[in-house]
Structure formats: C-alpha cells, structure tokens
Amino acid sequence: MSRFQEKREQSVNKLIGVGLSLFATQGYEATSIRTIAAEADISLGLLYNYFKSKDELLEEIFRRGVQDIHDSFSDLPDNGSSSTGIERHIRQTVKLLKEKKDFWKLLHGIRMQSAVVKQLMADMQEQTAFIEARIKQNLITAGIPFPDLEAKLLFASIDGMAHHFLLYENYPIDDVASLLIMKYKK
Amino acid sequence: MSRFQEKREQSVNKLIGVGLSLFATQGYEATSIRTIAAEADISLGLLYNYFKSKDELLEEIFRRGVQDIHDSFSDLPDNGSSSTGIERHIRQTVKLLKEKKDFWKLLHGIRMQSAVVKQLMADMQEQTAFIEARIKQNLITAGIPFPDLEAKLLFASIDGMAHHFLLYENYPIDDVASLLIMKYKK
Amino acid sequence: MSRFQEKREQSVNKLIGVGLSLFATQGYEATSIRTIAAEADISLGLLYNYFKSKDELLEEIFRRGVQDIHDSFSDLPDNGSSSTGIERHIRQTVKLLKEKKDFWKLLHGIRMQSAVVKQLMADMQEQTAFIEARIKQNLITAGIPFPDLEAKLLFASIDGMAHHFLLYENYPIDDVASLLIMKYKK
Amino acid sequence: MSRFQEKREQSVNKLIGVGLSLFATQGYEATSIRTIAAEADISLGLLYNYFKSKDELLEEIFRRGVQDIHDSFSDLPDNGSSSTGIERHIRQTVKLLKEKKDFWKLLHGIRMQSAVVKQLMADMQEQTAFIEARIKQNLITAGIPFPDLEAKLLFASIDGMAHHFLLYENYPIDDVASLLIMKYKK
DNA sequence: AATGAATGAGCCTTCATTCAT
C-alpha cells in the first residue's frame, strides 16, 4: 500500500518540479510533454499514469503553487508589532518571489493567455481579490484616504515590481521594495 | 509598378493586423500561420512571399509596434507648459494602452518566455532603458531624491497598472493613473 | 481552378479506394491512417487536407458506397417484362455483391459495432427500410400472404446469403440465389 | 489447494464474462485490457497471470462460446417425436440467440475481419460445417430435393435472421422463425 | 498469488514550410 504511495509521490513531485521549471522558462505551449518526461527521467507512459493530460499537469502545478502562496500569506499575523501590515505584506511578497521564482514566472507568463487555463484563472481571481482586499485593509488601518483606489495602485506597483524582478537580471528588488514601503509610512 | 507596391503593402498590413490580433488573443504558439492567412483572405503561399517564416512575421509585428510607441513618446515635448513631465508620460502611456491594446497584450504575454524571440527582447531592452531614462530625467527635473531607484519604482508601478488594465475588465485605469500622478506632484 | 480540382479528386479517389479496401479487410480500428496514406502513395499530411479525420474518411467511403447501391436499385425498372420483381431484386443484389465486394464487407463488418459510426448507421437504417419496403411491395405484387413477415424473412435470407458469400471462398451464390428465387415463383 | 483453484476459476470466469460483454459491445480493438481488468475488479498484473495476452483472452472467450453452442446442438436428439429436425434446429438456434446474445454479437461482429483471429475462424469453420451438415441431414430426412443447396440457403436464412435479431431492437424473431419453419413443413 | 509502477511503440492529428504551376 504505502510502497506504491511512496514511489508515486516521488515521481509526481519530480514531474511537477520539472514541469514548473520548463513551463516557466519556455512557456506552456512550447514545452512538450515528452521533454518534461525525459528531463524528469520518467517514461512518457508513466507521466500519463499520474496526469490525465498536459492540461491537468499544468493545473496541478498551479494548484500547488497557489496553495503555497496562499498559505504563506495566511500565516502572516494580521497585526505584528514593530512593522505595519503593508510593510509585512510587501516583504513577504519579495521573499516569496525569490523562493518561488519559477512559479511566479509561470503565473505572470500565462495569465495573459487565459484561454489555456480558464478554470485556473477563475481560481486565481479569487486569490487576487483576497490579496487586494488584504492590501486595502492594511491601507485602512494605516489611515490612508481612498483605500480602494490606493489598493489598486499599490497592488499594481507590487505586481509591476515583481514582474520586473522576474524579467531582468540583478533587479534591485529589495531597494525598490524599501522605497515603496517608505511611501506608505506616516 | 507603384500599384504593385501598393497592393503588396496593403496585404502586408492586413497580415500584420490579423497576426497581431490573433497572437495577442490566443498566444503565439497557439496561433497557426494558416489561420492568419485565412483570416486575412490571403493564400498561404502568398504569405510566405511576404514573410520568410512565422517568426519573421512576429518580428515585423513587434518592430512596428515598438516603433509606434517609440515615436509616440518621442513626439512628447520634453517640457510642456501646465503639466509636469511625469504626468505627461503617464497620461501618454495610458493613451497608448487604450489605443494599442492588442500590441500591449502580445508584449506582456510574450516577454516572459523570451526563448521565442530572443532578438526582439534585446530590442525591447533598449526601449525599456530609453523609457526608464526618460522617467528618471523627469524625476530629476521634479527634484525628487533617489531618482534612479524612484525611476525603477515608478516604471514598475506604471507597468503593473498597464498589466492590470490588460488583464481585468473595466479596470479604472484613469483613476489609478491620476492617483499615481498625484503622488509625484509636490 | 480546374487544375487543383483535378488533382484533388484524383487523390481523394485513391484514398477512398485504398481506405475502403483496408477497412474492409482489416477492420476500421485495426487500420491505421498511416497505412492508408502509404498504400495510396500519399503523404500523411495531404490526407488530412482532404479528410478532417479518420472518421470522416470512413464516412465519405460509406456515403459513396451507399449512394452507389441506392442508385443501382433505383435504376431497376419496377416492372420488367419476363421476370418478377423479386427475381430482379435478388439478381441485382448478387450483381452488386460481386461488383462491390469490399464495400459490402466493410458494411457487414462494421454494422455490429455501431458505436464507431452512429450517424452512418442512421443513414443506413433509411436505406434498409427502403429496401425492405421494396421487397414487401414485390411480395404484395406477387400475391404472397403475410407480406410484412415474408419481407423480413426474405430480407434476412438475402442478407444471410450475402454474408456467406463475403465470408466463404467459392460460395455458389448464383445457385443459392436461384433456389431462393424459385421459392417465390408461383 | 483446491481453494486456490476455485478462486482462480472464479476470477477467470469473471474476466471471460466482462471481456465478452465489452468486446461484444464496443468491439475487440476498441476495448482495452485495462478496462476489462478494472470492470472485473482484478488487477492488471493478475489478468496476465491468467491470460498470456489480449488475443488469448479473446480466444478463450471464443472457445467457450463455441463449445457452449456445440454442446447445445449436440444435446438435441436427432429425431424428436412431434416436430421435424429442421424445426427443432431453428427453435434451438433462436433460443441460443436469446440466451447468448453477447457471444453472437461478438461472433457476427468479428468474423468479417478474420485477420484478428485467424486460428479461431478455422475452428469456427469446423463448427459451421458441422451445423450445415446437420441441416442437410435434416433436409434429407424431410425428403427435400437438392439438399446440398437447400442446406446452404436455409443456413443463410437462419444466419441472416440471427444477424437482424442482433442488429435491430424488437425484431420479431419468433414470428420470422415460425414462417421459416412453415416453409419446410410438408 | 497479487499489485500497480513502468515502458515504449504506435496512433491520430497539426503545422510550418516548400514547390509546381
């Protein structure tokens, strides 16, 4: 029972990892299932034992990535001590960006062609709304006027910063983040 | 003689237009050269008289799009009268976003998977640097400290805002832009 | 215009012919599209220029075969001079069996697994009803009692005979047919 | 010892049953060994302990089906009392058709593409000859002229009737059979 | 005996591209 479970999990994890990396680097359409299997040292047939289709592999990769991020943000205590919510949110985003660069690349690279993965995007919208709401809450807490619009702008700034970090080598994300945080202090 | 030239140009323009629209909507890989030719009412063979390959068509689409944008920004008088450079830059960006939505979609959708179009991205980098430099110059003019870092942040904010505009229906880009502009006033 | 038409028709006919032969001999599922293309000396890709799918190829083969048979039976004068309608019907069936052996093989071989070609079978039902009605009419003309049931039996006898002709080498179909005809004389 | 044997037989029987049902419904090629194993609640590996290959499973299904039919006809007393041999033969055939519909479907569906199961068909020929001989014997007993040819025709009629019964919903096989029997009375 | 992980050949189909006319 557990004998198979273990092997299965191992293979699945490997495929998810390789798939994420390749999809992020080359794009979904441009990455062949064959390449993924080969890179993961797993036969083509076995891949299909675990994932019903290329789409489903992508979906699972997404599901896990989104879950990771959601968890990470949920763990953030709503009211820390020495730092504002906004600061913590931005710092956490930067941390995640560095840790899960591939996933973010995939996300930012794919969300424009939502045709590929309509369902996934619906899920993402939910997460996005969740994040924007959290940002807004923090802005309200900080006493900033026009929290709705400010949330949109701050979210855009963070997203743009993230995008540039993923796009350019040696992007000084920490400095940019610090500057952004500073703007919302006092 | 000139009549041939004219017809040729007309066909090329049509192909560029259709190509841009389809690439933007469905993605580069997911769009077939056949579909483009059909949609443009041009035979497959003729398309290959105008463009050596699918890649070259994309390149031409890019080249023109980038040129358009470059021109548009170049035409901006460096110092208008009643408004700051930053304001003009942002307003112009918003205007272009609305006018050339397809091109921006293509650009934002493709730039993460640079494998497809390495050469194009090199060109883009140049444009990007140009824009960032212009932003920085405006910041200096406005007497803002840390103009280098501020330029990066502002550029990111604008880019993020653009991205969200392309991504979400009914995004209130004008309001967000106004808020952003306000931040750099005084 | 006609230049392409001609070539196209030539290729299509070849594919239809080879497809019919192979489907009849080996069965639909067991025959690969590659084999058909190769046997017809036509590239795999070209086949797909003419037929959207393996299924559609089969459908076209069917359509043509059914049409042939329908035409053949329609051309039969309803009242000849020296022979009864039943005799003419049976003789015509035998003639067609010999001429279009492959098509009949395909038909008899495939109709049991109607899943493959549900639509086709609906069309066939129509033809079948048409034939059974014609048989019945002939029986009525011949003054045979219970024409409905007799039509069913006669149809079954003809079909069984046909089946055996297709199945066994050297089946004396002419003799069996003669015997069957005799039964309905006087 | 015997308990193992018992369980084995049980599993084999289940596989034969499920296999027959699926092959009959969907066709041999279109039915996967996986589906059979799953439907029979037996692991893929175990199936291969019982049958060396998909082909062998089919062969075993055939062997048993043919045996059943052979037995059934052998048990028929050659000369009953109140009814002729022909009547008994036809009635028995109808009875078997109803009882073993799946097997007959499989048989009628597969026998045209003998490539799949050449050996099986050789066996079938034997059975066919046996049946035809029996029919002929009955015809001789009944004093019918041209018993050879008549046997072929009667066999064809029965086979055709069987085919139509398998093919059409609500086929009045009993009535058709009665009519056929009547023809050979007196 | 029994499980299901693992393999790889083969299938249908699409697509960029070339070529004869």
Next chain:
DNA sequence: GATGAATGAAGGCTCATTCAT
C-alpha cells in the same frame, strides 16, 4: 504575383505488456 497541393517532423495520448516487490 498568386494558389493550394504536398511534405514530414513533431505533438499529445493510449495501450498491451513486463517487472519488481
């Protein structure tokens, strides 16, 4: 210039079969 026939590599996916445990 203009057409669409023709090609074949490559892609996603299925499936019979083997094997380690």
